[in-house]
Amino acid sequence: MTRFLQAVTFIFVLLVFTQLAFAQNKIVVFQSDFGLKDGAVSAMKGVANGVSTDLKLYDLTHEIPAYNIWEAAYRLEQTVRYWPAGTVFVSVVDPGVGTTRKSVVLKTKSGHYIVTPDNGTLTLIAESLGIAEIREIDEAVNRRKDSQKSYTFHGRDVYAYTGARLAAGVITYEQVGPLLPKKVVSIPYQKATLDGKVLKGNISILDVQYGNVWTNIPDSLFNQLKPHYGDIVHVTLLYKNKPVYKGDMPYSQTFGEVAEGKPLAYLNSLLQLSFALNQGDFAKTNHIASGSDWSVEVSIN
Template structure:
């Protein structure tokens, strides 16, 4: 069971809004209007539009690096304005404020970690709730109230049903020497992050991908083990195998995307 939450005044923002429009700025304005001493940190606003799976992966990667008491306000919300719920996950002495659409799936939360329901505004407040921008009108105000201590978790109700969950695609061991996996995320460098773990990678000899390009992908320890343009596989900072092209974009060159099949040969 999670311990009692003590806010530290830090709010992070994770969205697919980009930075050229007013959306992120509006959320920050709402937060600071609630309490101007709160500290706002941008995780990313470049999640591909409506890509919940990508957002879930980034959130998974970032949670362990933040201190206890942090509130993460995460808005990748293609279902905005629908009947989808809004939630607060309490995990490892941190809070995640998000739509109930699978975004929290890969955080590693346990059945004993409480998940609270964010109540929808009622009465006059409901008329001010935009049907297209809950980031500003629902999630940012709740994140600010939690981070400032104005909103206590024990004043909220638990989510009445299990949250939407996106299953992690576990690699399949096809034989003693072959693992079948897939690309789970592509970063801004074009590195294809897979679901192959460091343990599975230990005895790897090479990697095969389904591509219209005939390539040899060898397994290395660092980028410096290969020449510019070479295709390589290595364990990245997420602790998962990545397929990369040295100083180039592997995803574009190999025409790979999320869920593309890969094989690890040991």
């Protein structure tokens, strides 16, 4: 009997520690397409501080192009995994504000929380980190006081408020609202695949500072082509399945391995296949953009 009680106690303690590992940690990270030219971001942070001044408030970015849900999805994918479990992300790129799209909080299997409209923003993070649970925000409880007449700033009145309450421990995750099925609105895009000797993938994003083109093709898949530094990579970039660019470039470890202004293929900081001009803007020069409609095909002789 004693051994049984010890075993039960051990399991209970383990469950408690598991829950604590996924508990909120008073960190809130904000993302939006608001920019910093006006007071919108400050208003959201003011609401969060109104919930608790113990919160630690950070920015992911507020320079998402207006209405660009895909880029919001990508920036979460690029960033969330590097924050501690328990961090609450408030992502507001919401062209459908005030409509019937759901306001949700997704809890990933890694223990992160994403507060956002379910409009495609969760496409990539749901795939990579998985859905532990997803709950619809109950606005009867989790909405800033006296804001019911406002229909166009849910980022301030619903998302920042709910995210802050969750991060501060004012509410538990279960008190966010009713449980939803483990699925999200998803934006279709070209997954990274190997079709014979041709790699196919999506142009996920541009390295906006330098004009480099980043794909979703990971090093593990690219390595199936058995590349060596110096090998010539044949690249086709497509928009809505129509070729926009075709070119050859060496697979390089660093930008300086090619002459200034010349193209190269390389692995970016996320170990994904990317393309650049040494000290030039590949995207601008070749009229390349990014998003769910952009794709890439790659081969090596």
